[in-house]
Structures are given as structure tokens and as C-alpha cells.
Amino acid sequence: MNHSTSSIPFRENAVKALSNSALRGAMRNATETFAIKRADAVAALPLEELREEASELRLHVLNNLSEYVDRFEMNAVRAGAKVHRAKDSEAARGIIASILQDHGIGRVVKSKSMVSEEIHLNDYLQEVGITVVETDLGEYIIQIAGEGPSHIIVPAIHKDRRQVGQLFAEKLGCEYSDDPAVLTGVAKKILREEFLSAKAGISGANFAVAESGSIVLFTNEGNGRMCTSLPPLHIAVLSIEKIIPSLADLPKFIRLLPRSATGQTITSYLSVLTGSRKPGESTGAQEMHIVLLDNGRSELVSGEYREMFKCIRCGACLNACPVYRVVGGHAYGSTYPGPMGIVLTALLEGMERAKSLLDATTLCGACGDVCPVKVPLPRLLRLLRERRVEQGLTPRLEQNAMAGFGRVVEKPFLFHLGQIAGHVFWPAVKKFGPGDAVGRMPRPVSRTFRERFA
Amino acid sequence: MRIQLFGTCLIDTMFPETGEATVRLLRHFGVEIGYPDGQTCCGKPADSGGYSRESKKAAEHFISVFDRTEGPIIIPSGSCASMVKNHYPELFKDDERMRQKAEAIAGRTHELSQFLVHVLKVHEAGLSGTGRITYHASCQLTRELGVLEEPMLLLQSLNGAEFVDLPHSDRCCGFGGIFMAKLPEVSMALADEKVDTILSTGADTVTGCDHGCLMNIADAVKRRGSAVRVKHIAAVLAEGLK
Numbered sequence: 001m002n003h004s005t006s007s008i009p010f011r012e013n014a015v016k017a018l019s020n021s022a023l024r025g026a027m028r029n030a031t032e033t034f035a036i037k038r039a040d041a042v043a044a045l046p047l048e049e050l051r052e053e054a055s056e057l058r059l060h061v062l063n064n065l066s067e068y069v070d071r072f073e074m075n076a077v078r079a080g081a082k083v084h085r086a087k088d089s090e091a092a093r094g095i096i097a098s099i100l101q102d103h104g105i106g107r108v109v110k111s112k113s114m115v116s117e118e119i120h121l122n123d124y125l126q127e128v129g130i131t132v133v134e135t136d137l138g139e140y141i142i143q144i145a146g147e148g149p150s151h152i153i154v155p156a157i158h159k160d161r162r163q164v165g166q167l168f169a170e171k172l173g174c175e176y177s178d179d180p181a182v183l184t185g186v187a188k189k190i191l192r193e194e195f196l197s198a199k200a201g202i203s204g205a206n207f208a209v210a211e212s213g214s215i216v217l218f219t220n221e222g223n224g225r226m227c228t229s230l231p232p233l234h235i236a237v238l239s240i241e242k243i244i245p246s247l248a249d250l251p252k253f254i255r256l257l258p259r260s261a262t263g264q265t266i267t268s269y270l271s272v273l274t275g276s277r278k279p280g281e282s283t284g285a286q287e288m289h290i291v292l293l294d295n296g297r298s299e300l301v302s303g304e305y306r307e308m309f310k311c312i313r314c315g316a317c318l319n320a321c322p323v324y325r326v327v328g329g330h331a332y333g334s335t336y337p338g339p340m341g342i343v344l345t346a347l348l349e350g351m352e353r354a355k356s357l358l359d360a361t362t363l364c365g366a367c368g369d370v371c372p373v374k375v376p377l378p379r380l381l382r383l384l385r386e387r388r389v390e391q392g393l394t395p396r397l398e399q400n401a402m403a404g405f406g407r408v409v410e411k412p413f414l415f416h417l418g419q420i421a422g423h424v425f426w427p428a429v430k431k432f433g434p435g436d437a438v439g440r441m442p443r444p445v446s447r448t449f450r451e452r453f454a
Numbered sequence: 455m456r457i458q459l460f461g462t463c464l465i466d467t468m469f470p471e472t473g474e475a476t477v478r479l480l481r482h483f484g485v486e487i488g489y490p491d492g493q494t495c496c497g498k499p500a501d502s503g504g505y506s507r508e509s510k511k512a513a514e515h516f517i518s519v520f521d522r523t524e525g526p527i528i529i530p531s532g533s534c535a536s537m538v539k540n541h542y543p544e545l546f547k548d549d550e551r552m553r554q555k556a557e558a559i560a561g562r563t564h565e566l567s568q569f570l571v572h573v574l575k576v577h578e579a580g581l582s583g584t585g586r587i588t589y590h591a592s593c594q595l596t597r598e599l600g601v602l603e604e605p606m607l608l609l610q611s612l613n614g615a616e617f618v619d620l621p622h623s624d625r626c627c628g629f630g631g632i633f634m635a636k637l638p639e640v641s642m643a644l645a646d647e648k649v650d651t652i653l654s655t656g657a658d659t660v661t662g663c664d665h666g667c668l669m670n671i672a673d674a675v676k677r678r679g680s681a682v683r684v685k686h687i688a689a690v691l692a693e694g695l696k
Contacts, residue, residue, distance in 0.1 A: 363633075
């Protein structure tokens with residue numbers, strides 16, 4: 001299990017990713033397609049109005065989060081679910097493992113859930129002897145490849161169909177094919193068996209509805225409802241900020257989320273699950289557990305990063321981010337990649353871990369522009385960089401350079417002296433090598449514009 | 455009309471021809487130019503790096519230099535203009551006296567293409583130009599200042615030149631100030647993609663309103679061995695004055 005607290009080596013990861021031509025091709029194709037489809041899909045919406053409404057609603061929930069969590073819990077219990085509160089990842093993992101162990105379950109099907117990635121659930125269950133079978137096709141692909149998701153919506157975005165074909169031939173013993181229909185057929189056959197024999201299913205939740213105690217799942221393959229309604233036991237694990245006040249609020253997000261994520265007007269399957277199976281009902285789990293993960297959130301929502309938790313995990317900021325597009329999600333070395341991932345990693349895993357990750361943005365603002373709930377990502381990223389400086393976590397060389405900048409920027413004479421020094425010493429400075437920024441900048445001139453103008 | 459020019463540290467230090475082109479252009483339209491003594495850098499590099507103490511020093515200095523002057527402040531750079539217009543008031547949000555000063559300065563500040571279109575109506579006169587010109591929409595200019603159409607109106611008005619659209623014109627070129635120094639490999643990869651799209655247009659000149667981006671793009675063009683000219687919009691427009 002990798003629960004390292006050491007700093008993520010983003011630059012090294014990024015350089016490795018940049019040299020992977022298959023990854024870059026797959027990333028380019030996928031993000032390009034999503035961007036075009038998204039633009040088409042949102043064209044039909046009163047987008048700005050919807051964004052504003054969704055943003056306000058999300059903020060309202062965050063401002064009253066503990067009341068909403070209580071209300072959700074009360075109504076979920078009333079509907080027949082068992083609700084567990086987990087203060088951190090360790091608690092959540094423990095709760096889930098003991099529910100499964102109490103039922104004597106050694107194999108479980110799972111629908112894609114980023115929160116389960118956040119708490120490193122699969123590794124933990126494996127350790128205590130419980131096998132998890134991922135049933136989202138993308139998640140299944142990376143599971144058999146022994147990787148984590150590289151996108152929060154499209155976990156295997158970094159792989160092209162040839163790589164998937166090779167992987168399947170190697171791990172599943174089937175004949176090589178790079179035809180998506182054939183490959184999907186192979187996975188479907190295996191997963192169908194798993195669904196039918198599973199005694200328990202684990203899911204995440206896109207939203208949780210306070211007034212009804214329901215959880216809401218958006219999926220494209222139907223695996224979500226197979227995991228949650230076919231096995232007799234269902235465990236949903238979600239973070240507390242996913243709550244929305246009422247079912248009447250859901251349509252807003254149905255309109256925004258799939259369009260922002262993949263450019264679909266709606267997902268193929270939308271499940272609203274309210275409690276366990278009641279007498280006379282023909283489907284649904286007989287026992288439903290809901291694990292509400294806090295992991296620092298109830299504290300974070302009262303501080304300056306509150307707006308991060310408006311996020312509805314659509315992945316639009318990933319697709320729009322120039323850095324994410326060329327290096328892919330694994331380079332971020334954390335559960336959540338891309339712009340939202342940098343912020344969440346810093347908040348959930350700490351500044352020491354995220355300090356180099358904070359450089360993985362040009363602050364171009366594309367992420368903030370596409371966000372359907374107006375998370376001010378560029379502002380949060382900039383704010384985190386400020387905190388990083390305050391905590392002394394930037395390189396010494398940079399600190400010295402900036403301190404020097406601060407000294408000369410208010411003294412025009414010194415500033416000018418620095419310009420002259422730049423001109424004189426440029427050839428020497430340039431020896432740092434062609435990869436360095438200096439190697440890509442022209443030499444400072446001998447007579448500045450100010451001197452020429454005067 | 456008399457304006458105050460902020461030359462930006464990049465233009466002052468590395469691209470003085472762009473400063474000279476800006477001056478010629480503005481004078482051509484009858485504008486008198488003040489160049490306040492003591493100006494240095496707007497503080498953007500420190501600000502985006504999170505060094506707020508240093509960016510505040512730069513902001514205080516900028517404000518003290520321009521506070522003594524009157525008239526519009528013209529900045530031939532989208533990112534510096536956005537720094538002054540958007541970030542300065544934010545930097546001093548807890549200091550009422552400085553915030554008021556910052557807002558007054560912000561209110562007087564215009565990015566060059568904004569000023570040329572909205573105040574001088576340069577696009578209505580139409581200067582002359584040559585060749586095929588394409589345009590990179592830099593991030594802070596586009597997203598923070600909301601300057602989308604102005605540079606294109608100016609370029610489209612050039613008699614004798616052909617304006618060609620750049621695919622994904624507003625996609626980041628990978629400069630990002632401090633980003634270029636900290637993640638040079640990623641920065642170059644992004645600049646290379648930008649150059650791919652530039653070359654796909656068949657343009658012989660690429661222009662923009664920010665020397666930071668243009669410097670990054672010029673380097674990638676050079677690496678590619680391409681003859682495409684990379685020029686600031688002030689230089690492109692001033693060429694037609696000869």
C-alpha cells in the first residue's frame with residue numbers, strides 16, 4: 001500500500017509521460033473529442049444561468065453541511081439504510097471491511113468510485129483477504145493492468161485500443177483483437193458471471209439527496225445498478241459534500257454533469273437508490289450500508305478553500321487543462337489528477353506531499369472557465385502557492401531569487417543594474433543548459449527601452 | 455490626448471523594438487506619451503509564484519510611480535494589464551487606503567489593443583500590412599481581461615494583409631511565467647503543439663499581445679527551424695506606418 005507522505009515528483013513523472021507516444025496520442029484524441037462534444041452539448045443550454053444556480057446551490061450546501069449530513073442520515077436510516085460516519089480513510093476502510101467480514105464475504109463487485117480510490121480501499125480489502133472486481137470497463141482495464149485511474153471519469157483514458165487488446169490477450173488469455181466491440185464482449189462475459197455470483201456490491205455516489213436519503217449514480221454501462229441492486233448486500237461509500245438538498249435539485253446536475261464530463265446530454269443509466277429492498281419490491285439490495293467519508297472536509301469547508309468542495313467530479317477541468325492533456329493523470333501521482341486534483345491533493349494529503357504538484361499549472365484559467373459549478377480553480381491554485389511560500393516549501397534558489405526581486409523591484413536604480421548584469425552575464429548564465437528557461441530566452445539588450453525612449 | 459506608458463520589464467529588458475513600435479503607433483494617432491520615471495516590473499512573476507510579499511512590493515511601487523501621473527495607463531501586455539487591473543485591488547483587500555489607490559490605478563489601466571480599438575478606433579482607419587497573419591490569444595488577456603475581439607479586429611483591418619484563424623487560439627502556449635522555468639519539458643511540449651497549429655495555418659507571421667507567450671513560441675519556432683515571424687501586435691501594426 002502506498003500511503004507515502006513524501007513529495008510527489010511531478011517533473012520526473014511528467015518527463016516520463018511526455019516520452020510515451022502512445023499515451024500522448026490517446027490523451028490527445030480523447031481530450032480533443034470530449035472538448036468538441038462538450039462544446040456542442042452545452043451550446044443548447046442556458047449555460048451561464050445554470051452554472052450560477054448550480055454554484056449557489058453547492059455553496060449553500062457547504063455553508064450548512066453538518067445540518068445536511070444529519071438530515072441525509074436521518075432520512076436514509078428511515079428508508080432502511082444503515083449509515084456509518086467515517087472520520088478518515090482508515091475508519092472508512094475498516095467499516096467496509098468489517099461489514100463484508102461480518103457477512104463472510106470474500107469477493108465483491110464494485111462500481112467505479114473515486115472516493116474508494118481516495119481511501120485506497122482495494123489494496124486494503126486485498127490485504128484482509130477480500131477480492132474486489134472492478135466492473136466499470138475502464139476501471140476493469142486498469143485493474144488488470146495493475147494501475148490506478150488516470151482520469152476521474154475515464155479511468156483508462158491513457159490507453160489506446162491496441163494496448164487494451166494486448167493487455168486482454170496477456171491477462172485474460174483471449175485472442176488478440178483491437179476491435180472495441182470484441183474487447184467489450186470479452187469483458188462483458190467475465191463481468192456478467194461476477195455480477196450473478198456476487199454476494200456484495202460496492203458503489204460510490206454522484207450525489208446524495210438529503211430530503212429522501214437517496215444516493216444517485218450516473219453510469220454509462222449499467223454496471224452501477226448491477227452492483228447495487230443484484231447482490232443482497234450493497235455498500236455505498238461517498239464523501240459528505242456530495243449531498244444536495246432535494247430531488248428537485250437533481251435535474252440541474254443531470255443537465256450539467258454528463259455534458260461537462262463527456263459531452264453527453266445524459267448518461268445511459270441514472271439510478272436513484274433509496275434504502276434497502278422493501279417488502280413487495282422485486283429489486284434492490286436486501287441490506288444497504290452507506291459510509292459517509294469526512295477526511296477533513298467538515299473542517300475544510302469552513303475555511304478559505306471551501307469552494308473546492310462545490311466540485312461535482314465531472315472531469316471537465318482535466319480535459320481542458322493544457323498540462324493534463326500532455327502528461328495524463330498518472331503523472332500527478334495522486335488519487336485526483338488535473339487542476340481539481342492538485343487542489344484536492346494539497347488539501348487532503350498535505351502541502352508537503354503536493355508541493356511540487358502545485359507547479360503543474362500555467363494558471364491559464366481554462367479549468368475555471370469550463371467548471372460547471374464555478375469552482376475558482378485558478379484562484380485556489382494561486383492561493384495554495386502562496387501558502388506553500390509561507391510554509392517555506394519552495395526551493396531555496398527560488399526563494400533567494402524572489403527575495404532579490406523584491407529588493408530591486410522598488411528600487412529603479414538597482415532594477416536597472418540588474419538588467420545590465422543580465423546582459424553582461426547572460427552567456428555565462430546560459431551555460432545551465434538548453435532545457436533551462438534561460439536557454440529559451442533571448443539575451444537582455446545592452447540598451448533598454450527606457451534608455452532608448454529617454 | 456496624453457497617456458502614461460508602462461513598458462513592462464520584458465519589453466524594457468529584451469524587446470525594446472516592441473516598446474518603440476508602441477510609441478510610434480500611439481504617436482501616429484496623435485497621442486502624447488508620458489513614460490513615468492522609476493517604473494520597473496508589475497510583480498506578475500512573484501504573484502503567480504505565490505510570493506505575495508514581493509508582489510505587494512512591486513504593486514506598491516507601481517502605484518507610487520503612476521499615482522503621480524494623470525490620464526490612461528497603457529500596457530502592451532495582457533498579463534501585466536490584468537495584474538494591475540484585477541490583482542492589485544485583490545492584493546490590498548485588507549488595506550482600505552491602498553485598495554482605493556489600487557482601484558483608481560486599475561480604473562485608468564488599459565491593455566494596448568483595448569485602447570487602440572475602444573478609444574482610438576484604430577481598426578476603423580485600417581493600417582496596412584503584408585502576408586498571412588495569425589493570432590495567439592494569450593490566457594490572461596483572454597480569460598482575465600476578457601479581451602477577445604479587439605486584437606483580431608485590428609489585424610483584420612490591415613489592408614494588404616490576410617488574417618487567418620489559429621485553431622485553439624486560446625489554448626495555453628506553455629509559458630506561464632514561473633512555469634516555464636519549473637517545468638521546462640512540459641512548457642516546451644505545449645509550445646511545440648502551439649507551433650504545430652501555427653504552421654497548419656500557413657501563416658508567415660504569428661502575433662499576440664504578450665511578450666511572455668511570444669518568447670516561448672519564438673523559441674519553439676526556432677527549434678523547428680521555421681521561418682515564421684513571431685511579432686508583438688504593436689510591431690505588426692507599426693509596420694504599416696512606414
